[in-house]
Amino acid sequence: MTLDQGIQAIQPAPVRKTIHVRTTPDRAFDVFTRNMTRWWPRTHSIAASPLAEVVVEPQVGGRWFERGEDGSECDWGRVLAWEPPGRLMRAWQIDPQWRFNPDLVTEVELRFTADGEGTRVELEHRNLERMGEHAEAARAAYDSENGWSGLLDGFAAAADAD
Secondary structure, eight states: OOHHHHOOOOOOOOEEEEEEESSOHHHHHHHHHTSHHHHSOTTSOOSSSOEEEEEEOSSTTOEEEEEETTSOEEEEEEEEEEETTTEEEEEEOBOTTSOBOTTOOEEEEEEEEEETTEEEEEEEEEOGGGGGGGHHHHHHHHTSTTTHHHHHHHHHHHHHHO
16 A cells, blocks of 8 residues: 555535524524525625525525626525425535536535524534635635625524514
C-alpha cells in the first residue's frame, strides 16, 4: 500500500446551525417553506432578473426555485423529504460559482422540534465534498453570517413576528 492509498481525503464537516423561534413547529415549517419570499434576502439570487419570489413545491420531488421579476425561473434544487411539520430535506444544486448545476447534489436538512414555548430549528448542509476543490471555500461561505447564520436570523424574525 502506498502512502496515497492509506490516506483518505479530508472532507469538510457539514454546516450545522440551530435557532429557536417563538412559534409552533407547524407555523415554523410553514414560514420556512411557504413564506420563504418573506424572509429570504433579495441579494441571495442567482437569476438574471431581480428576485421576486422563492418557491418550494410541497412534495418529494418538488422544485425549489426562484422566480424573477420578469417571470423567469431559476432552479436551486429539489425537495428530497417533505414531512411537515418535523422535517424537510432539499437538494442544494448551486455550485461554488453560484450557478444551478443539475449534476451537483448537496443536502440541506431541517428539523423542527417543539421546545418549551417555541420550536428548535436545526439545519445541516452536508455532502459539501461534492463541490470538489471548492468544498472548503463553499463551506466557509455557508457557515458565515452572510450564509446560513444570516438566513436563519431572517427566518427567525419572520417566524417570531406572527
